[in-house]
Amino acid sequence: MNAPHARICCLDLDTFFVSVERLLDPSLEGKPVIVGGRPGSRGVVTACSYEVRPFGVRSGMSLTKAAELTPWAVFLPTRHDTYGPYSKRVREIAATYCPVIQVASIDELYMDFTGCENMYRSPGDGSDDHVILRVLREITRSVRQQTGLPSSIGAGTSKKMAKVASGLAKPAGVLLVPAGLEARVLSGLPVRKLPGIGPVAAGKLHALGIETLGQVARTPLSALRRIFGAWAEPVQDGAGGRGSADLSRDRPAFQEHDPEGGIVGSISNERTFREDVRDPSTIDRMLCGLCERVCWRARKRGVRARTVTLKLRYADFHSISRSRTMTPTCSELELYPVLKDLYVAGRTRRVPIRLLGVQLSNLGFFDGQLCLFGDSQPLHEGVDAIRARYGFDAVRLATARDPREEREDGASRGRASG
């Protein structure tokens, strides 16, 4: 059986702030609405209804400009506290359908339905695409029924494709771009439709006579480089319907570069505490988390480390580092006790701690030698497979978990299911 192709869906709430305002004040229904502030005041338009768009009003436009274009519109202040709960409710609805969700903004989230077709198949369903389309329509229906909000969903084989499709699906529609048809769908679209091409870049493209994404896809990379620099390749890929389908939930600060087979240099992670810390369990948690992180990265590279170094910075910026050489490892189960020892031996002062860091060095490949006692490799393979799909935080050692987080998680799960 072939591996299923990626199925990324982008759920976008149509004119989100406006829609919420209309829910709260139904008299706004059908009226031109602009959210952002009083007309002519110093802010910008944060959302505007479809009624004002033909007149050129867009999100991000200054309110002064918007007031010039549509002085008859209803101007409302942005009430951020009001929209959050609606957004959260939509996330919860999406989560009941899809195992992997990435929240992109308050009114936009991505779902990964890769390989989920059979979960939703029912008699009478045609192709896999039909199954997913049906589910997506059901999601927009649920969102409408449970929150009253209109939403659109675009689906494709990459995040960019899904995003473009959701734009095409608006208002309140669902559009699935079948695998293989991406380039055809995109080719006729104006360049601004692709995320990553802003007004400036679009201007430069127009100057070259490039109006559509199809043209971008055919333009020599060297020409695109002059406009997009290092981003030329991803932009051209996007215009051709290719792109990342990775919804891993890693924060950008944690997106390290770990080439497979990289034994040059070292692998290190360090974190500064939000405030200086004395509490042993907080320190343990951080130490364990860093330990898991570097081991996970070592496994991504397919290497093992012979040396581990603990870096410790006290609140007064006095720093120490302590190393130990050991049997090459990429297992947090083996590394954590060593780190703990280093910490206990190295923490000679009572001053609170500002920063902790863990470094793996002396990297090498696994020599193939099997172990007599409980090989942890299958365990790590399982953990890594889960993390590859659901992100690093999906599986953690208990020591690395914040008990407070645990409680909150439990509570929100309770609400979602209830």
Added chain:
Amino acid sequence: MHVVVNRKELLRILARCQGVADKKSTMPVLGNVLLEVDGTDKLRLAATDLYLAVSGRVTADVDKGGSVAVGARDLFDRVKMMPEGQISIETTDSSSTTIRAVGSARRYTLHGMPGEEFPSLPQPEESATKLELDADTLMTLIGATHFAISTDETRLHLNSALFEWEGDRVRMVTTDGHRLSKMELEVPGKQATATMLIPLKGIQELKRLCDETKSDGDDSGSTAIEMIQSGPNAFFRLAGFQFSVKLVDAQFPPYQQVIPETTEHAIRIPREAFSEALKAVSVAASDRTGGVKLTVSTGKIRVASESPESGEGFDEVDVDYDGSEITVGVNARYFLDVLGAIDEEDVIVGLSGELDPALIQPGKDSTKSSFFGVIMPMRI
């Protein structure tokens, strides 16, 4: 303090003390050896790194009592340079220590510290059970197993040897997580029960101590070792030395579980020829892994290595085997270590699958001793 001692006797004890003294310690005093007048006619020497401790006595003409601690290595080097005969050791109130060769002009002065500043060495409780074992027996146990102790100090439970005394049998088991060695000996008439996890450093020092007393001895049979387990320490007394080691407070891995009860194939191999072949082929094995491939077929075992950086190596040994072909990758050094611990002409190598442990035993069974090595294969 002022004493006169025999150079040779002093040197013998000093050699062991300077082996234990820890020059690199953050506590400078641990780099010293303690010299202390003991009774009317003895000089006691002691050294420790807080894990190991060794002490011994030499007969001395005591002129004035007292004690001093001086750099162990420094004193050793100077005493070595002294001519044969008697040596006088004299300290001043400021702990400056002068050693003189009696009847010669050669002398050295060392800066020491007062003996009271030297940490006190652990002593066994009076009530602790004393066990007695031949030094040869202990040597045999250590010799057959010490190589499989892990050198990784971060894994205390593997960085040590398990010593067990059960009825009239003593055994030592060691493992580094990849291979395991077990030696069991019968000690007729000596019934006891004991279990201790002796750290690698302790095993090494114990081995040196036994080696030394053996080479110093007058070959009048084996020396007896007194063993006492007391508190967190084990004490060993032999040939005028008391050696103590802080035992490892950890759980030795459940080794019985990983010893294969049976293996699918048993191959009788001439030990010497097999060792030679392994040595020869491992020259061409990858430096990184030391892995070689063993292929057993009817009447033959082939030893082969191949790596991108070192090319290929091959040898073949005639064996007593009649069965299906089996191939397994192994670390040649692990095999050589085990073969080196066996005296018999033949060894029996038990193999099952290519990912199953190999069991290596001497070719002949003995009721007095039982030895085997278990080695996990490599994926090659």
